Amino acid sequence: MIEHRKGISIAVLLIMAPPLVTLIATAHQMIGTGGDGLIRAKAVTASAPTATQAPATAPAASGAPGATPTATPGATPGTAPAPTAAAAPPKPPAPVPGRSALDFSASRPAWETFLHDADPAAGKQLAANGKPAAGVQACVACHGQAGITPSGGIFPNLAGLSSEYLAKQLADFRSGARVQPLMNTVARALSEQEIGQVAAYYGTLAGPPMHVGEFGGDAARKLDVQGDGARALPACANCHGLRGMGEGPLIPRLAGQSREYFTDQMNAFRNGSRQNDDVGVMRAFSQRLTDAEIQALAAYYAGPAPQQR
Template structure:
């Protein structure tokens, strides 16, 4: 083969090789790309207080509730042996509350999310397991049956419970806590029969943001739009939903 003939042939080979490379790159570039695999959504890890509250033994919690432990006073001292404090008490009724709700409140006290001069040191003196045990024991306390006490019923409180107040952008309390304060689910506590002084103190705590452990901040917003008179009306209304047994005993 002469040199004159070889040069065009070599040139053609070079062009073919380069062209093939360009073609391959174009095909790779234009071919549909596989989307990267999307990670499956994972549920948020359950907090330790919630896991412990499910597993705890209520019998262990009874000792803490009734007798106290490690120089910590018994819960019954303030909340009553049956979980129902005196009507004029500033302490909440625990009978009928869920273990999850009580465990969260104790955890919030221990972490300083919810602050109370009596409950904060008590919650911090108990470990996670002990807080769970006493929370589980609370679920064994029978809640009082409640009914409207017509003589003490406050009409404004009833309105705020059943309807709310559109002008103030306040939904009815019953939307979350159940009509007439019966409670809903495990994290929306019953309000019926709670002591008036306790309800006033907690609504005012939400109103002034001294209590900020409402996860979705609904209570802070609602309480901020309540007047002192409305807070008193709600406290009077819910505290007037007395246990049926108490009403029967008071009847002539």
């Protein structure tokens, strides 16, 4: 009888131990990262490799607690199995958290409310006419008739970008989180409602035809689809979608943006003059690329010059 009881306690102990260990490890880790498990922009820029080093340079360590702050959300206490399972359960397979583009925004952003019930028809009017009374030129003057710039150059296509990404950028230009004099002036002259309207409008337009991969060579293709583990560089496609199509609400399409605009943005991330990538991923990755690689990637995503399409 006593032997029997002892057996039960050992079994209970065995069953309880793994979830308990997970729980304690998770708590420990959450305290260590400030409670929310987010990558902090400062942490990413200060010692560049931390954000992605683990998967790239130490595949064996992936999943080890503490490997990277990004690895934590999967191991929430809620995922531990109920201790009623019959045999001593193996360590619960932490489900890989689906990456949502919202993961790249630090907190509930103000611009979300700009998009509430935003009327794309009003946005179309604004895009075509601007706001002459407030000195705002029509968007079409610089961004093209249907959001595709005829000349490329420093002017990005707005067609093919999501309403969310557009609203975020306009909000960032308005607050000064993203600096570019022309667009800071434009965005500051728009109301929150108007930002929602133009963002809703441009979000409905299809991007330019795809020519990704026709230029730029194998080096660029490799960076897009594979990245470079030695430099802890994830594939661009991991976030920006296949062939730069964009992914989710907040990761922009790269396909069809001009070489000049692309290069400007990469250099701006690299030298810190563009800092509105909330968790600093683009600032970190752009620093690991050479000038020649940025040029090759620019050609890779841009395709032929607009005049030659």
